[in-house]
Amino acid sequence: MSRVGWIRLLVVGGFILAIELLCRTGMISPRVLIAPSDMAIRLYRLLLSGQANADIIETLGNVAISLVLSVSGGFAIGAAIHALPRLRRAIDPFLASYYALPFFAFYPLFIVMFGLGRGAVVAIGFLFGVVAMIIATLNGFDRIPRVLVRTAEVYHMGPVAAALRIKLPSAVPYLFTGVKLAIAYCFIGVIAAEFIMASSGLGYAIAYAFNNFDNGKMYALMFFIIVLVTIVNALFYTYERRLMRRWGR
């Protein structure tokens, strides 16, 4: 590992250790926060007991479905918008302010449209993820070298063929950023929807534990989500770095 990597490990480790000490010495009351080691132990017991397995599988399934939908949908919509410059100029400010809208409020609408169950949660995850992907696709397509676009014209490629065979591969680094953001946003959307509204899933389990003063279970699940998202991020980060190095960027 590089020097920077070691310092980073030290910083994160020091931070966790500081919280651990503050909790263990009673400076932070266990009613507010339990020690990280305690969270890990409780999580281990929770996973062994199998109580949370159904919620975990449900949430991960919801994230996966909404991720697939938002990445493929976002790419298709982004490609379509990019092909229409007038629409694109008009839509830009709306895309930029999109994330300020509280979509969770549309949950009742989605229940009417998709029924009770995972459809409504997936729809909110999709709404969260898709725009990050659209913006990344637009950014990527903006930076395609002109010569490649000309090549597509010379070969008389149709819009779909050009999008899939020329634009998709040459915009990959930007699309990668979009996928990374879409993962983050799908997690945020799905868990927030479950937290506020739904009646199953990890987000719901955390809100339920909070309402029942069950701090142990609540922090165990929060710990699980934080560790899971961090691992997913770290994997993508290393993979992206390797990809970039291979392409010499």
Add this chain to the structure above:
Amino acid sequence: MKRSLDTILLIAAGLIIWQLLHMAVPYALTSPAGTAVKAWNMLNSATFWPHAAETGKAFLYALLLAIAGGLAIGLGLGLNRTSAEVAEPILVSVYSLPKVTLYPLILLIFGLGVPAKIAFGTLHGIIPIAIFAMNAVRNLAPVHLKTVKVLRLSRTQTLLTVFIPGALPEIVSGLRIGFSLTLLGVLIGEMFASQRGLGYLIMNAIGLHDVPTIMAVIAMLGIAAVLASAFMLWLDHRLHHRAA
């Protein structure tokens, strides 16, 4: 002129789609006209304004804290190469955490009420502002940094005359994203364990299945967010062009 025409066409298309959706599922979605009437009635009613003021106050404080904190963190870390490299992946992974999961923690620390909403909004907005500010400082032109050395500027002078003006375009981009996320954070905060604010109004309306109220509040928030965002986008373009 042509651009504003396009914007109007886009809005018209959106309204038509909305109207069609309303005709497909009339119980789940109020029509654009119905929403506008409801919004107008709410704006004229006395019960609406305390909620709007509560959200506005929480949002304003959260935004100020997020900007101050984000700039301090971002500029502080960006000044040094090693600290920036150490911090970037940490900041990015904190950015992508579903922060709703941390809301119980914030409620336990701050208790129910405005401080918890402010803290939650700040938590959402501070990280993107910090990331953008940090990268802005890191990507400053080397010739500017050399000029700083040649002129032997003090730290404060460097910050005020070189770093902040040079990084301003990127900082404004960060503020734009931070603005949206702070608003989202405050609203999510109000939707869970709160008795006041626009988020609470939405939640309450969801509980009563009062669709017109839900739609009216979202529409008003949406219009406010789009207007604010369009202004910042305009500022953003101007600053980037001036810099280029």
